[in-house]
Amino acid sequence: MIVSAQKNTTEVGTIIAAHGRHYLAQVGEEKLQCVTRGKKSDVAVGDRVNLKRTSANQAVIESIAERKTLLYRSDQYKSKLLAANVTQLFIVVATEPGFTDDLISRALVAAESAGVDAHIILNKTDIEAALPRTRQRLEVYRKLGYPVHEVSAQAHPDATCDTFMPLLQGQTTILIGQSGMGKSSIINLIVPDADIAVREISAALDTGKHTTTFTRLYVMADDTAIIDSPGFQEFGLYQLSEGMLERAFREFAPYLGKCRFYNCHHLTEPDCAVLAAVKNGDIAAMRHQLYVQLLHESSQKLY
Numbered sequence: 191m192i193v194s195a196q197k198n199t200t201e202v203g204t205i206i207a208a209h210g211r212h213y214l215a216q217v218g219e220e221k222l223q224c225v226t227r228g229k230k231s232d233v234a235v236g237d238r239v240n241l242k243r244t245s246a247n248q249a250v251i252e253s254i255a256e257r258k259t260l261l262y263r264s265d266q267y268k269s270k271l272l273a274a275n276v277t278q279l280f281i282v283v284a285t286e287p288g289f290t291d292d293l294i295s296r297a298l299v300a301a302e303s304a305g306v307d308a309h310i311i312l313n314k315t316d317i318e319a320a321l322p323r324t325r326q327r328l329e330v331y332r333k334l335g336y337p338v339h340e341v342s343a344q345a346h347p348d349a350t351c352d353t354f355m356p357l358l359q360g361q362t363t364i365l366i367g368q369s370g371m372g373k374s375s376i377i378n379l380i381v382p383d384a385d386i387a388v389r390e391i392s393a394a395l396d397t398g399k400h401t402t403t404f405t406r407l408y409v410m411a412d413d414t415a416i417i418d419s420p421g422f423q424e425f426g427l428y429q430l431s432e433g434m435l436e437r438a439f440r441e442f443a444p445y446l447g448k449c450r451f452y453n454c455h456h457l458t459e460p461d462c463a464v465l466a467a468v469k470n471g472d473i474a475a476m477r478h479q480l481y482v483q484l485l486h487e488s489s490q491k492l493y
């Protein structure tokens with residue numbers, strides 16, 4: 191079929207899902223199946239792209255607009271693209287089941303190093319027995335300046351929407367969370383017809399049964415989008431240099447440059463200002479341990 195009107199013009203779209211080297215782009219009200227030229231597959235969900243139509247519902251990606259931010263996911267010892275142009279990252283945790291600090295801090299490091307704001311969403315506040323202890327566990331992050339928002343998607347859906355809507359406005363927000371935290375419940379509240387959209391995306395990309403395993407973007411308004419990243423995407427942090435890592439721990443900032451050695455790794459060095467702060471409790475030991483672990487991991491990278 192020849193679509194004469196669009197034949198030689200370029201259109202602008204947003205990548206809303208990716209599966210292998212097949213992409214789906216939202217162009218106004220339409221969803222177009224896209225491929226890249228050649229073997230390139232460096233397109234990420236959230237990318238703004240220039241497209242050339244090849245049929246009524248297909249197009250070729252001509253170019254990718256400059257990215258404001260880029261998040262990576264981990265794939266063995268490699269980092270692959272997770273999402274582009276994200277402005278804020280919401281980490282969903284719950285009173286129950288338990289969450290791990292390791293995953294929260296890794297997500298925070300990913301956000302910091304990408305220049306993306308990070309917020310923590312505490313869901314299931316209706317499970318009151320577990321609430322005090324959960325709040326206390328999140329205190330370390332709140333003290334670091336990461337906003338913590340309390341919601342209950344199930345018990346207080348309207349209040350949950352009221353909490354989210356102003357936060358989402360004008361932003362591209364990625365939601366991540368370990369299984370069972372209630373991320374799907376939240377998405378279904380704030381994105382009406384999310385299920386329909388996922389089925390549509392899945393059919394267009396022919397992902398078969400893998401409907402829940404791909405990252406997808408929901409366009410809410412011109413300047414507002416939500417990205418649902420299923421499962422708990424391990425963030426790719428292998429590409430971070432030592433300098434980027436130490437800066438991704440925002441509580442290290444007052445101490446950087448104050449160690450005896452200008453190239454201090456903050457591991458076991460004498461007169462290390464960071465270690466001194468860990469020792470006197472100004473830096474949480476748990477956070478420093480993760481820094482050590484990430485430093486170790488980034489030295490293990492294969493390429």
Ligand SMILES: Nc1nc2c(ncn2[C@@H]2O[C@H](COP(=O)(O)OP(=O)(O)OP(=O)(O)O)[C@@H](O)[C@H]2O)c(=O)[nH]1
Pocket residue numbers: 313314315316317341342343344345346367368369370371372373374375376421
């Ligand atoms: N008590 C309570 N339960 C909730 C709340 N929100 C979600 N749940 C329940 O928590 C369970 C997990 O919710 P989901 O929305 O499926 O969680 P998810 O994080 O998407 O989990 P996966 O689908 O495994 O990734 C379900 O049984 C929900 O009914 C809440 O506010 N309070």
Ligand SMILES: [Zn+2]
Pocket residue numbers: 449454455456457459461462463464465
């Ligand atoms: Zn040091």
